[in-house]
Amino acid sequence: MSDLTQAALAPGGGRTMERARALVRSRSGLIGLILIAMLTVLSLFSAFGWLPYDPIAQDPPSRLQPPSSTHFFGTDQFGRDVFSRVAAGVANSALIAVVAVAVAAIIGTLCGVIAGFYRGVSDGVISGVTNVLFAFPPLLLALSLASVFNRNWFTIAMAIAIVYVPIFIRVTRGPVLSLREIEYVKAATSTGQSRSRVMFRHVLPNITSIIIVQVTLSLSWAVLTEAALSFLGLGTPPPAASLGSMIFDARTLVTIAPWTMIAPGVVVVLLVVGLNLLGDGLRDALDPRNRGKK
Amino acid sequence: MLLTITRHPVLTRILGAAATLLGVAIFVFIMLRAIPGDQITAGLGTEAAALTPDQRAALEAYYGLDQPLLVQFFTWLGNIFTGNLGFSSRAQESVLDLTLQSLPVTLELALFSIVLALLIGIPLGMMSASKPDSPRDAVGQVVGLAGLSVPAFLLATALLAILASSFGFNPNGQAFARLFENPALNLQQMLLPAIVLGFGIAAPIMRTTRTAVLEIRSNDFIRTARAKGIPPRRLQVKHVLGNALVPIVTMTGLQFGYLLGGAVVVEQIFSLPGIGRQVLLGIQQKEYALVQSTVLVIALSFVLVNLFTDLLYRIIDPRVRAA
Numbered sequence: 059m060s061d062l063t064q065a066a067l068a069p070g071g072g073r074t075m076e077r078a079r080a081l082v083r084s085r086s087g088l089i090g091l092i093l094i095a096m097l098t099v100l101s102l103f104s105a106f107g108w109l110p111y112d113p114i115a116q117d118p119p120s121r122l123q124p125p126s127s128t129h130f131f132g133t134d135q136f137g138r139d140v141f142s143r144v145a146a147g148v149a150n151s152a153l154i155a156v157v158a159v160a161v162a163a164i165i166g167t168l169c170g171v172i173a174g175f176y177r178g179v180s181d182g183v184i185s186g187v188t189n190v191l192f193a194f195p196p197l198l199l200a201l202s203l204a205s206v207f208n209r210n211w212f213t214i215a216m217a218i219a220i221v222y223v224p225i226f227i228r229v230t231r232g233p234v235l236s237l238r239e240i241e242y243v244k245a246a247t248s249t250g251q252s253r254s255r256v257m258f259r260h261v262l263p264n265i266t267s268i269i270i271v272q273v274t275l276s277l278s279w280a281v282l283t284e285a286a287l288s289f290l291g292l293g294t295p296p297p298a299a300s301l302g303s304m305i306f307d308a309r310t311l312v313t314i315a316p317w318t319m320i321a322p323g324v325v326v327v328l329l330v331v332g333l334n335l336l337g338d339g340l341r342d343a344l345d346p347r348n349r350g351k352k
Numbered sequence: 353m354l355l356t357i358t359r360h361p362v363l364t365r366i367l368g369a370a371a372t373l374l375g376v377a378i379f380v381f382i383m384l385r386a387i388p389g390d391q392i393t394a395g396l397g398t399e400a401a402a403l404t405p406d407q408r409a410a411l412e413a414y415y416g417l418d419q420p421l422l423v424q425f426f427t428w429l430g431n432i433f434t435g436n437l438g439f440s441s442r443a444q445e446s447v448l449d450l451t452l453q454s455l456p457v458t459l460e461l462a463l464f465s466i467v468l469a470l471l472i473g474i475p476l477g478m479m480s481a482s483k484p485d486s487p488r489d490a491v492g493q494v495v496g497l498a499g500l501s502v503p504a505f506l507l508a509t510a511l512l513a514i515l516a517s518s519f520g521f522n523p524n525g526q527a528f529a530r531l532f533e534n535p536a537l538n539l540q541q542m543l544l545p546a547i548v549l550g551f552g553i554a555a556p557i558m559r560t561t562r563t564a565v566l567e568i569r570s571n572d573f574i575r576t577a578r579a580k581g582i583p584p585r586r587l588q589v590k591h592v593l594g595n596a597l598v599p600i601v602t603m604t605g606l607q608f609g610y611l612l613g614g615a616v617v618v619e620q621i622f623s624l625p626g627i628g629r630q631v632l633l634g635i636q637q638k639e640y641a642l643v644q645s646t647v648l649v650i651a652l653s654f655v656l657v658n659l660f661t662d663l664l665y666r667i668i669d670p671r672v673r674a675a
Contacts, residue, residue: 189368190375193651197613198631202647205635206383282503286617289505290632305506312513319513323506330501 080343087339093332097325101149104142111139113146114297122315131321134304135311140321146299148325154211154294155280158218163273165219166226171265173227174234175257185231188224196221200283204292211294214287218280229272233265267344274340278333285326301326362663369659376651377432381425384644432648438641440634447645450630455649458619458626460531461549462611464542466604468550469557474600476554477561478588484566492558499555504614508548508621515544524622545622549614553607560603564596598669605661609654 081087103109110130117137125132131140173184191199203217237243238261246260247253287293288302296303301322308319403411412418416427431437437447480492516522523540531538568574569592577591616628627646634642 186371186375189372190379193372193376193655194647195609195611195613195650195654197610198616198628198647198650201613201616201631201635202383202643205643278501285503286505289503290617290620292635302503302505305509309509309513312510313517319510323510326503326506327501330503331497334497334500 077343081339084339084342086335087343090332090335090337090339093328094336097148097329097332098152100145101152104145104149109139109142109145111142113138113142113299122311122318124315125317132315132317134307134315134318140304140318143299143304144301144321144325147301147304147322148329150211150294150298150300151281151284151326151329154215154218154284155277157212157215158280158284159222159273159276161216161219162222162276163226163269166223167230167262167265167269169223170227170230171234171257171262174231175238175253175261181231184227188227191220191224192228194221196279197283197286200287201290201292204287209292209295214284214293217287218283221283222276222280225276226269226272229268230265233268234261237261237264271337271341271344274333274337278330278337281326281329281333362666365659365662369655373652373655376655377429377648378425380644380648380651381428384640385421432645437645437649440639440642442637442639447642450642451627451646451649454625454627454630455653456531457528457624458612458615458628461542461545461615461619461624461626462608464546465549465553465611466607468546469552469554469607470600470604472550472554473557474561474593477558478565478593480558480562481565481569492562496555496558496562499551499553499558502551504548504552505617505621507551508545508618511544511548512621524624528623528625541622541624545618545624548618549611552614553604553610556603556607557600560599561596564599565592568592568595598665601661601665601668605657605664608657612650612654 082091104113115138117133119137120129120133121135121137123129123133123137129139129141131144134140134143169184173181194202200217200221203220204214207213207217243256243260246256251259284293285300285302285305288300289306291303291306293302294300304322305319305326308315308322312319409418416424419427435448437451439446440450443450476492476495480489480496483489512522512524516525523537524544526537526541529537529541574587574591577587582591612628615626616632618624619626619629620632627650631643631646631650634640634646
């Protein structure tokens with residue numbers, strides 16, 4: 059994390075193009091970017107309804123068909139088209155993960171910045187809550203929260219968001235603590251600007267690279283968490299397609315119809331690999347120590 | 353005198369852990385109260401609607417639900433301190449007894465997984481670091497990335513299906529054998545789940561080892577040691593790995609949380625009667641007392657492991673001890 063703190067402490071901005079080029083130049087960043095772009099297109103197809111079949115429409119006569127030109131990834135035990143279900147599952151995962159991480163990033167960053175910048179009582183309360191939430195294994199916390207709520211995609215996203223709020227608090231609080239002691243922040247305070255203005259104008263912009271990297275990595279965890287929840291039957295309720303529940307359904311079919319597991323399995327791995335590589339690439343691209351290197 | 357004792361870092365750390373645990377208890381208590389319904393509707397289901405107001409009031413008094421929330425909380429906390437974790441009506445056993453049976457299973461699984469993860473992760477990390485940006489490094493990095501990206505439930509389901517159908521190897525299809533009753537079968541049943549969980553945590557351990565070794569190798573004292581003519585193997589183990597242990601231990605401690613969460617999934621797939629499965633069963637059967645107490649026990653073990661890791665690097669790293 060110290061590299062990122064360094065990145066945060068360097069006064070920056072206006073180097074977006076240079077950083078984008080650094081991202082594309084790093085092999086892992088480029089592969090991650092391509093994977094995520096492909097899967098985004100796939101989920102957009104599902105969102106606009108441009109799929110070959112309805113992902114929940116059953117067609118018993120054509121059940122358990124192997125992959126062919128009519129069904130790219132074959133069909134499942136109800137004759138549903140696996141390709142369409144995988145695409146809908148990616149869209150579902152992406153929706154939940156993006157909403158969950160967005161909520162966690164906004165609340166977590168706000169709390170982290172307030173705790174680090176104002177210190178005192180607010181820091182005590184926020185850090186205390188963070189420690190409590192960190193005391194639960196992440197998947198277990200998501201599982202318990204999901205069981206409390208009435209389940210739909212939004213409550214699942216909220217359950218995952220609560221798990222990731224403390225991560226954003228911890229990741230932002232530290233750098234803000236060092237930032238508030240830096241001359242240009244002190245100078246801004248001494249010119250009589252209000253504390254909230256200093257916070258939003260001078261502190262927040264300088265921790266954006268940390269937040270961007272954390273968002274990418276959290277997205278990959280959120281996808282994994284959502285998949286695990288739906289595998290355990292605590293995620294998106296059926297018959298809606300979800301990658302985790304597709305793999306769960308496929309476990310008894312895998313010997314006679316391996317494509318029912320391979321398709322959603324490969325796609326969930328590609329999604330997570332893509333996000334992890336993109337996160338690694340972004341971290342390298344945003345690290346000032348790598349600036350100017352090939 | 354008293355002031356110096358209360359400022360002692362070990363004591364501060366222990367007090368902090370205690371405060372966190374109190375917060376955990378409050379959080380679990382509130383979460384349970386957020387669920388629609390109460391112990392009465394959970395116990396009786398839809399029949400709860402047929403209760404007369406008098407019967408309902410009697411039951412509320414019996415469960416202590418007529419007391420103020422604060423009283424309910426402290427009664428519950430007091431019960432936990434005396435070992436009364438509640439009663440599971442389905443299993444007809446106290447939650448304490450259930451936990452005493454399931455916790456050792458999960459701890460055995462966790463221990464196996466960590467040993468496997470260290471055996472895979474540390475050599476792989478050192479191999480990667482020995483020649484950065486070489487094919488050797490690439491192999492290590494790809495294995496690490498796979499460990500981070502392949503979901504435990506996918507690996508577990510695939511392994512189980514392939515081994516059972518192609519090789520007829522399915523020790524987990526038999527009734528669970530306890531370690532001291534049938535060690536041979538028990539170890540076979542632990543093997544696949546430990547591989548799945550171990551592979552998952554080997555990845556962060558591998559990455560941490562690689563980074564730490566690369567950083568330590570660039571230090572002056574390594575160059576000095578090499579100049580003194582210390583054999584390369586001894587240099588690697590004693591000087592490089594010895595100094596890399598602090599971040600590796602920290603990372604391993606952090607992964608314990610992943611293990612406890614991952615145990616829910618893996619125990620379910622491999623039918624291991626561990627603590628993760630106990631939570632899941634409680635959730636599925638809407639036995640909230642079981643869920644509440646089990647989640648609390650898991651959080652307690654997680655906090656204790658973190659505390660233990662913290663105290664452990666006081667032993668490994670003399671600099672921390674002095675600070």
